[in-house]
Amino acid sequence: MRIGVLTSGGDAPGMNAAIRAVVRTAIFNKVEVYGINRGFAGLLEGDITPFSVYSVADILQRGGTILRTSRSEFFATEAGVKQGAKVLEEYGIDHLIIIGGDGSMNGALALQKLGVSVVGIPGTIDNDLGFTDYTIGFDTAVTTALDAISKIRDTTYSHNRINVVQVMGRKCGDIALYSGLSGGAEALILPEVETDLDAICLRLLQGKDRGKLHSIVMLAEGCGNYRDYCVKIEEKTQVTTKGTNLGYIQRGGSPSNMDRNLASFMGYNAVLSIIKKETGTVMAQRCGSYLGIPIEEALAMPKIFRQDIYDMASVLSI
Structure with a gap:
């Protein structure tokens, strides 16, 4: 038996821990394992070791x-998927483990429909996949954002300012939500909640009237650019408002304890699923347990917004 493993799409802290778990679990079970470099692009080119x-x-x-990563436009075509399946056959790779986000999981589904034995592992800082409570890389990204918020708060306090902190996440506001809660942000602007900027500014001014000397507003990138919000908030509050876009620092750095363990569990269980002939699935963590869910079923699961956490953050930030 031969297993191939690749990482695709945006990198996420903990992907290496997942690769390590896949390789060592496979070898422990006397299964050959091949690393596929540069994601689906590397697969199409036979960049396999x-x-x-x-x-x-x-x-x-x-x-x-x-393993490095990339995005391949050609693989997104029917011809590209067929070529990928052909390369796997040429190398004698019986099963493929794909680590990545929603685009990667859709690639896994396309290969599976051609008869390729596939198991997916969710790796993305965005935490935007509905079938799992957490994705690999999310916790580290939140920790990175929290560290940045703490530093920004020091200078914001010193100058009696408002600071809008923009974080990643595409159309999912989880990084802003979780880091805003743990960082004590005074306001959250998320794609899942209709933005009432007048209400947010009133809240900031009420805090100022109670003696707050500074405020942090967390902005998820799916809601627009932080510069625009800085201008509007300063106009409405007459308080100097600066902004910070944390950008790609959220995707780098040593993975947290949670991400190392999550990745290790998922990589280990992905290989065991293959040995048990339970493929065509994606790994998920749900309520502390690890399980495999059929890929098509998993991708159809909507991402559920944690309104309870949002409500709690709103109460605690008064």
Whole structure:
């Protein structure tokens, strides 16, 4: 038996921990494992390397992905998927483990429909996949954002300002929500909640009247650009408002304890699923348990917004 493993789409802290778990679990069970470089683009080009135990030594703590990653427009076509399946057959790779976000999981589904044995592992800082409570990389991104908020708050306090902090997440506001809660942000602007900027500014002014010397507004990137909000908030409050876009620092760095463990569990269980012939699935963590869900069923699950956390953050930030 031969297993191939690739990472696709945006990198996420913990991907290396997942690769390590896949490789070592496979080898422990006397299964050959191959690393596919540069995601689906590397698959199409046959950029494939046999892996040993030593191939994944000393990577558990590293951010990014040793397999590197990319986005392939050609793979998104019917011809591209067929070529990918053909390359796997040429290399004698019986099963493929794909680590990535929603685009990667859709690629896994396309290959599965052609008869390729596939298991997906959700790796994205956005935490925007409905079938799992958490995705690999999310916790580290939140921790990175929280550290930045703490530093920004120091200078915001010193100058009696408002600061709008923009974080990643595409159309999902989880990074802003969780880091805003733990960072004590005075307001959250999220794609899942209709933005009432007048109400937000009133809230900021009420806090100022009670003696608050500064405020943090968390902005999810799916709601627009922080510069525009800075201008509007300053106009409405007459308080100097600055902005910070945390950008790609959220995707880098050593993965947190949670992400290392999440990735290890998922990589380990992905290989066991293959050995048990339970493929065509994606790994998920739900209520603390790990399970495989059929890919098509998983991708149809909507992402549920945690209104309870949002409501709690609104109460605690008065």
